[in-house]
Amino acid sequence: MRSESIHYLIVPGWQGSPAAHWQSHWQRRLPNSARVEQADWQNPLREQWVAELDRSISSSAEPVILLAHSLGCITVAHWAVQASADTLERVQGALLVAPADVQRYNCPDALRNFAPIPSLALPFPSLLIGSDNDSAASASRARQLGQEWGSETVILNGAGHINTQSGHTRWEQGFAYLYRLQDRILQQIRRTA
Template sequence: MDRFGHPGDARQPVVLTIPGLNNSGSGHWQTCWEDMRGDCQRVDLGSWASPTRNSWVTRLDAAIREVDGPIILAAHSLGCLAVAWWGALQSQAYGWPVTGALLVAPPDCDRMETPETIGGFGPTPRAQLPFPSIVVASRDDPYIFFERAHSISKNWGSSFVDAGRCGHINADSMLGDWTFGQALLEGLIDNAHDQAAAMRHMRPAIPLAHQERRAIAMRSAG
């Protein structure tokens, strides 16, 4: 492991917010969370107006590696694709150091009419994500059909949440601090704590089992 901490780390997760195309400005729920919560910090993916998949994934990986402890990702729009590609290209053990992800309004990068600015993020990864995740979709999102969002969530192994009719779930949706989204985030945080507690409970049994195997081997050799 090339970072501090371990899967039983009980510290409060750091929430990395990952915007989509053109970044998230004032009035966006990601910006509101960063202003009001003490656990959120934005990942600077760079090239906000003309993103490339490899660059964004590399910058996301660097941001993840800088965190000492458990991490939850809170991504919006094209940021969800950066997370999916990171999960597909990296080899983290399940649930560590990224312990969960909230993936809000992923766009469909596989449609014929997909703008060139985001087309390079397709085809959408189909691999299951190496951490618990929630995909949140709107029924009138102009960038993806609701059924397609549900299909993507199944491929990623994510829980699927119907957000109703609220557009692209961005600043134009007038969600403010989006208390519904924060409740989903808190669920992921609680799950991370539960998983850490379970790992701490299991850890003392590991050396004991090793000792038992060694004793059996010694008896057999004798």
């Protein structure tokens, strides 16, 4: 899969991804990448975030791979259950990193309007990366979301929320998971060709 023929769409979570975040590093490194820009990163509203993701996907001339983090993962799940068939077909796969469990007891109030989390399988290949010490989603909850979404799931040891606070600024090893997802996408394309 040639990266030049793919549009990488970065889907940040709550409060966005600052310049030191791995998503920002990846945006600088990956050819043909862009970021979903939400109007309000501090007070996210599910309908607005999903609509902006839909607009960003619809405006791409190339097939899209979503690179989502935290609340961005939940936004992808909500988008997938209500997107049109034409728009869904544009997405070839999704890398879902450290999904935020907006149904957990200690979830920040600003994120609660994203609950409940859709439990339907995503209609494209996905790879979910969680951590065994992520305060936003336990390892068991990440596995459950992965199972419900039909995602291949990997739980990292001691990776926290896989963000700048947990030391994941460049997250070069994360590219291995992106390549693994792209291999899954190619396998699916070959099976359906």
